[in-house]
Amino acid sequence: MTPRVTLKTVAAAAGVSVSAVSLALRDNPRISEEKRAEIKRIAGELGYIYNRHAANLRTGTNDTVSVCVNDLRNPVFAEFVTSIEEALRESDRLVLLCNAHEEEEVQASFIRRMLEQGSNGLVLSPVAGTRAEALREVVGPQFPTVLMSRGLDDDSFDQVVNDDPLGLRLAVQALVELGHRKIAWIGGGQDTSTARRRFAGFEAGLREAGLPIDPTLVLPTAHTTLEAGRRAMIQILDAAPEVTGVLCFGDLLALGAVSACRERGLEVGRDISIIGHDDIEETAYFDPALSTVHVRKRMIGRTAAELLLQRIDAPFAPPVSRVIAPRLVFRGTTGPAP
Amino acid sequence: MTPRVTLKTVAAAAGVSVSAVSLALRDNPRISEEKRAEIKRIAGELGYIYNRHAANLRTGTNDTVSVCVNDLRNPVFAEFVTSIEEALRESDRLVLLCNAHEEEEVQASFIRRMLEQGSNGLVLSPVAGTRAEALREVVGPQFPTVLMSRGLDDDSFDQVVNDDPLGLRLAVQALVELGHRKIAWIGGGQDTSTARRRFAGFEAGLREAGLPIDPTLVLPTAHTTLEAGRRAMIQILDAAPEVTGVLCFGDLLALGAVSACRERGLEVGRDISIIGHDDIEETAYFDPALSTVHVRKRMIGRTAAELLLQRIDAPFAPPVSRVIAPRLVFRGTTGPAP
DNA sequence: TAGCATTGCTCAATCGATTGAGCAATGCTG
DNA sequence: CAGCATTGCTCAATCGATTGAGCAATGCTA
Incomplete structure (x- = not known):
C-alpha cells in the first residue's frame, strides 16, 4: 500500500504550508493566482484525493x-x-x-x-x-x-x-354535477394526515352538496395497492349495488376498483364513475383512462x-x-x- | 447553542477516561459489565450523539x-x-x-x-x-x-x-407456437447491454424458428415510456399492417403499444398479440392484462x-x-x- | 511468596482538513 | 516618512472517536 496523499504531502512537494494547499484547492483568493495553479497542478500529479471525513469532522457536516x-x-x-x-x-x-x-x-x-x-x-x-x-x-x-x-x-x-381536502371536494363536486348521489370512498385506512385530510375533503364535499354520509359507502383499506382496491370495490358492490360514483385514496386503488367493476360486468364511465388520486403516469394509458386528482x-x-x-x-x-x-x-x- | 455532548463530556460525568467510554459504548469486554452499563446510562441521560465523522476519519470508512x-x-x-x-x-x-x-x-x-x-x-x-x-x-x-x-x-x-436473451427467445417461441409469423420489436434504442441482449434474444428466437428478420418490423426507441410505445406502434401499424405479434423492450412501451392498437380499432389478444418485459405490478391490472417476461x-x-x-x-x-x-x-x- | 497472567482501566498519539490569529512584505495615503 | 491597510502566506489549535501501549491491582500457579 502506498501511503495516502494528503494535504501535507502536497504541501511538502510544493514547498508551502498545509494551509496554503487547503486554501488554494478551494480557490481562496488569499492565495495568489499563480501559487493556486501550481499547487493544483502538483496535487493532480500526486493523485491527491480530498478526504471528506477530515473536513466533515472539522466542519461538523457532510x-x-x-x-x-x-x-x-x-x-x-x-x-x-x-x-x-x-x-x-x-x-x-x-x-x-x-x-x-x-x-x-x-x-x-x-x-x-x-x-x-x-x-x-x-x-x-x-x-x-x-x-x-x-x-x-x-x-x-x-x-x-x-x-x-x-x-x-x-x-x-x-x-x-x-391540498388534499381541496382535491377531494373538487372531485365530489364534479361527480355531483354529473348527477351522482351515491358516492363511495375507498382507502385511507392509514393513520396519516393524508388519509385524514382526503377523507375530510370527501366529507366536506358531500356536505356542501347536501348529501348524507353513508357509512356503508366508506371503505378504509390498510393498503393502497391494486389488489386492495379490487377487494374493496367488490365489497362495496355487494353491500350497496346502487352506488354510481367512487372516489379513491390513490390511483392504484382506483385501478383495482375499475378492474373489479369490470369483473362484475359494469362499464366504468357509463354504469359507474371512478376517480383516483395522484395521477401517476400509468393511469393515463388505461382503457378507459383514469379520471383522477392530479397532484403536482x-x-x-x-x-x-x-x-x-x-x-x-x-x-x-x-x-x-x-x-x-x-x-x-x-x-x-x-x-x-x- | 448548548455545547456538543462528546465522549469527553460523558467521560467527565462518569469519572472515567475517554477511552473507557468509547470502549464501553461499543460493548468492549475489556470494560467491566457494570461500568459499561453505567456509562451507557450516563451517555443516554446526557443525550450523547455518536459522531461518525470522527470515527470515519480515524477508521477511513463510513x-x-x-x-x-x-x-x-x-x-x-x-x-x-x-x-x-x-x-x-x-x-x-x-x-x-x-x-x-x-x-x-x-x-x-x-x-x-x-x-x-x-x-x-x-x-x-x-x-x-x-x-x-x-x-x-x-x-x-x-x-x-x-x-x-x-x-x-x-x-x-x-x-x-x-437472462435477457433467454426471456426474449422464450417470448418469440411462444408467439411462434401461437402461429404468429410477422413479429415486431419495439424499443431498446439505447446503447446498453440490456438493449443489445434483448434484441439478440429476439433475433435468436426468430432464427431458431426459421423466420426472417424484417427491418421494417424493428423499431428502436430512445425512451422506454408509454408515449414512446404508442408512437412506435403507430409507426409499425402504418408501415406493416400485417404484423400480428409485438415484443417490447419494457412493459411501459408495451402498454403504450396496446393503447395505440386500440386507437386503431384492433383488439389486443385477438387481432394482435403483445408481450412486454419486466412485469411491473401495474401491468397485471390492465384490461386485457399484459403478457410479459417476468424479471425477478x-x-x-x-x-x-x-x-x-x-x-x-x-x-x-x-x-x-x-x-x-x-x-x-x-x-x-x-x-x-x- | 516470587513470578506471571489477567482484568480493567488510562494515556496520548492519531486520522487530515479547516480556520482564526498572526506576521512579514509591500503599497498607499496624508 | 510615519502610519495604516492590504496582500499572501504560515502557525497551530481544533474537530471527536479510535487504538496500541502502558500500568496498577488482583488472581493464580509453582
Missing part, C-alpha cells in the same frame, strides 16, 4: 441530505425522490435514502443514523402514526426538517403538502428541496408551510350518472 | 453503500433499489442514491463524490454508453463494485443481470446487495457473475394468430 419516504415502489414517492435529488444536485449534496415501509422503528433508526452521519437535513414523509413530539424528540430541537406530502399537526416543522409531484418534491436548503441556511427562521393545489383531470372513467 | 440507477420513476429500478436497501439494513449501512438519467457525467461525478465520502461500495446500473475501462478509471482498481441489471463486457466487475427484480436487487457485501469482505476474490432466469407470464394480450 453535505448530505436525507430523504425518508414510505415506499419507493409507489410511483408518487419515486417521483418525489427523483425531483428532490435533481433539485439538490446543484447544491452538490448527496441523497441518503430510506424506505420506512410504515414502520416507525425503521424511520427512527434511520433518523438517528443520518444524524450521526452528519446529514444536513431531512425530508420526511412520516410513517403512519408518527406523533409530532415523538418526531421532534428523535430529530432534535433545531435539525433542518421538512415534512413532505404527509404533514403533522405541529407547526414547528416546515411542510409541503398537497415534481413541484412538491422541488419545493421540499428548496425549503430544506433555506432552512439549512436559516435554522431559526419561522417555519414555512406550503400547500400545493391539485387539479382535477377528467378522462374516461367518469360520466353522467346512469 | 458504512455507506452507494446505489446509482438510471431512473427511479421506472418501477423496475424502484424495486431494485428498495430490495437493496432492505438487504443492507441488517448490515447497518445507509444507502447513498443517485439517478443518473443516462448522463455519464452525472454518473461519474456521483462516483467521485461517494468515493470522497468514503462509501464502502457501489451498486451500479451503468448509463448507456459506459465503457468498462472508463468506469474502472473512475472507481479505481479495487473499489467494491457490483453491476446490476446492465452488465459490461468486462469480467473484472461483479455482475447480476437478468427482488432477487436481482438482493443478489446485488449480497455480492457487494461479499466483495467488501473479500476485495481480492475472483469476480462473480450471476444470471437470473426470467419466466414468461401469459395474460390477456396474447392469443393465437388470426
